[in-house]
């Protein structure tokens with residue numbers, strides 16, 4: 001599909017201080033919250049669900065997770081989803097982004113056997129959302145690969161591009177009459193790291209500079225397969241939209257000589273997925289192709305570590321996106337230089353990233369509060385890819401817990417203001433936003449130590465009670481008034 005050419009214009013010449021209406025959300029703009037299956041559901045072996053790679057990691061190598069915890073029970077949303085919908089309703093959320101656990105639907109990963117209780121669970125959730133006027137958005141894959149598919153090599157094995165299409169067909173068939181917003185993958189840039197180190201994210205395979213590129217390649221092929229499948233078999237009847245969720249951090253050059261370094265950061269982490277799908281060439285960013293090919297040759301590899309697309313694949317794939325999902329949290333500083341083992345993606349990118357100590361921190365080592373980076377990133381996406389419709393599918397802040405989460409409140413209000421500037425002042429086509437996250441949940445290798453929820457969850461209480469934090473109250477006010485409250489405008 002083609003997007004409108006960008007029309008950057010300035011709506012107002014006065015600053016925002018004199019133009020508070022600039023902090024109103026457009027009428028059709030969607031506001032809501034997000035979660036992911038492994039992080040909230042629990043019910044890890046309930047009703048026929050198969051194991052996935054996070055079950056394996058947390059059970060076999062609990063020491064990988066800071067507090068040695070797992071998602072076995074998590075928020076118990078498998079049993080308490082009605083509670084979650086109540087929270088969303090109370091907030092005035094118009095949409096809810098959640099993900100489906102592949103192994104709950106297809107315990108072995110394959111579509112020859114569909115686990116009916118898994119279908120029932122998501123049907124109940126989707127119906128309950130719709131009964132409450134909340135639009136469901138489904139992420140098909142948020143990092144919980146069925147273990148049986150990992151046993152076959154996981155994402156570096158290209159056969160997964162076909163298996164994930166088969167999985168997607170089961171989802172479209174069962175839920176597509178009611179679900180109109182789909183994301184194929186969440187943050188492939190992050191889960192490709194699962195193939196970069198034997199102490200990292202699941203499945204913790206140590207093949208840096210190889211396993212990550214193979215993963216990216218399969219994911220891009222899989223995404224296109226799923227998009228075309230929808231187009232062929234479902235779209236006419238179901239009338240939904242299919243996108244992907246990509247994360248990127250704003251990269252602020254250390255000096256004026258480091259602009260290219262930051263550009264490469266962007267291409268190696270965002271362009272690697274966006275370019276094949278949206279660019280004219282339909283290929284990886286040229287700077288990435290060149291650098292990985294050269295490094296591979298120098299390192300003695302006969303075949304480049306970055307796989308190549310066939311012309312047929314390029315044609316098949318180009319334009320397979322109805323909207324860009326964008327997850328934004330933070331920024332980094334970047335400078336020219338080579339860091340990282342040989343081979344590695346970091347080394348290939350030929351840039352060094354670091355954190356600016358002047359930027360306020362959070363509970364997460366990687367998360368600094370840089371709201372203006374959000375506006376910059378949104379502008380960058382718009383400029384580079386012809387202003388596609390953007391759904392911001394994650395944005396949030398971590399602390400160590402507590403109901404008076406003042407810093408989270410400020411994080412949200414400042415980021416929403418920057419997003420509104422991008423919309424109203426810069427003409428960026430942002431059409432919706434979900435806060436990460438609805439509830440405190442299992443934060444991957446950080447376990448339950450870092451909290452991202454706007455509702456607090458007591459993980460020591462078997463009934464997992466949810467309590468609104470200050471941030472839930474402020475987001476409720478924003479969702480219901482559809483503006484940033486005056487007290488946050490200065």
Ligand code: GBH
Nearest residue numbers: 036186187190247327329366394436443452
């Ligand atoms: C998202 O990833 C996830 O989609 C979501 O599941 C998660 O709960 C949420 O954010 C909060 O973390 O240690 O410097 O190598 C956010 C992007 C990318 C952030 C990888 C952490 C590791 C940074 N993540 N990153 S570093």
